[in-house]
Amino acid sequence: MEIYTSADLLERKVGLHKKEGNTIGFVPTMGALHSGHLSLLECCRADNDVSVVSIFVNPTQFNDPEDLRRYPRTIEKDLELLKENGCDMVFCPGEKEIYPAPDTRVFELGALETVMEAVHRPGHFNGVAQVVTRLFDIVKPHRAYFGIKDFQQVAVIKKVTRDLNYNIDIVVCPIIREHDGLAMSSRNVLLSAEQRKAAAGISAALFEAKTLAGRMTAERIKKFVTQKVESHDELEVEYFEIVDEESLQPVTELKSSAVGCIAVRAGKVRLIDNVYFSL
Numbered sequence: 001m002e003i004y005t006s007a008d009l010l011e012r013k014v015g016l017h018k019k020e021g022n023t024i025g026f027v028p029t030m031g032a033l034h035s036g037h038l039s040l041l042e043c044c045r046a047d048n049d050v051s052v053v054s055i056f057v058n059p060t061q062f063n064d065p066e067d068l069r070r071y072p073r074t075i076e077k078d079l080e081l082l083k084e085n086g087c088d089m090v091f092c093p094g095e096k097e098i099y100p101a102p103d104t105r106v107f108e109l110g111a112l113e114t115v116m117e118a119v120h121r122p123g124h125f126n127g128v129a130q131v132v133t134r135l136f137d138i139v140k141p142h143r144a145y146f147g148i149k150d151f152q153q154v155a156v157i158k159k160v161t162r163d164l165n166y167n168i169d170i171v172v173c174p175i176i177r178e179h180d181g182l183a184m185s186s187r188n189v190l191l192s193a194e195q196r197k198a199a200a201g202i203s204a205a206l207f208e209a210k211t212l213a214g215r216m217t218a219e220r221i222k223k224f225v226t227q228k229v230e231s232h233d234e235l236e237v238e239y240f241e242i243v244d245e246e247s248l249q250p251v252t253e254l255k256s257s258a259v260g261c262i263a264v265r266a267g268k269v270r271l272i273d274n275v276y277f278s279l
């Protein structure tokens, strides 16, 4: 496994691989890797000749400086995991490598900017678009892999890829969960034992909501999920929305294209999850 901190060197090596006719798959991450990230790498390796994983905690996507400061960083362990799991190239750039000058680009995200994460984390998706386009420009992969756990992020990345004419296939992978159903997240290690136990109640409520879909309106399901999650003292629902899979706008009727998206606070830790009512 090759480890790069220089964008130029990585770009050059990827160029050589492409000249030889190899396909390049790319998995962008912020590190503190878990099985969710490794599942993306597995898909990436299955589809491509060369796998590239980036590890970069992108400051421009954090709207809360405290969240950025506390974000877990476990680079040595991450590199071991990537090596064990057959990654070919890792890109671990410093901040100056990604942002030689402050990135002032503003992305037009349309209606995606008016719902859920965008409302609760102002500026977050502009930062995501900045880092992902910068990484795409460096790595120039054929395919890039993202988890549907970050449902709205996937929509943002697809839009930006389309709008800016990147010739990159965006491949979307399922949510990997802990044994009790909690969606894996780098932030889970920040939970106290009590919060961690309660956090299993988030996916439990979403899965139960799914079974009620034929019998309740969207509005009633929203109330049900919120109450169920908040029956745990440790958890506070920031939002639970039922939205259309394509437009991400709230639906009143539970069609098969509906997705329930939740953000929950457990103390200072913010967790997100979602469920497709159709699947």
Ligand code: AMP
Pocket: 028, 029, 030, 031, 035, 036, 037, 039, 040, 145, 146, 147, 148, 149, 150, 173, 174, 175, 176, 177, 183, 184, 185, 186
């Ligand atoms: P992050 O390091 O949190 O920025 O995540 C990097 C990539 O891993 C993103 O595409 C996430 O959607 C994806 N990811 C994070 N958690 C999971 C999970 N539990 N299952 C599948 N993919 C995930």
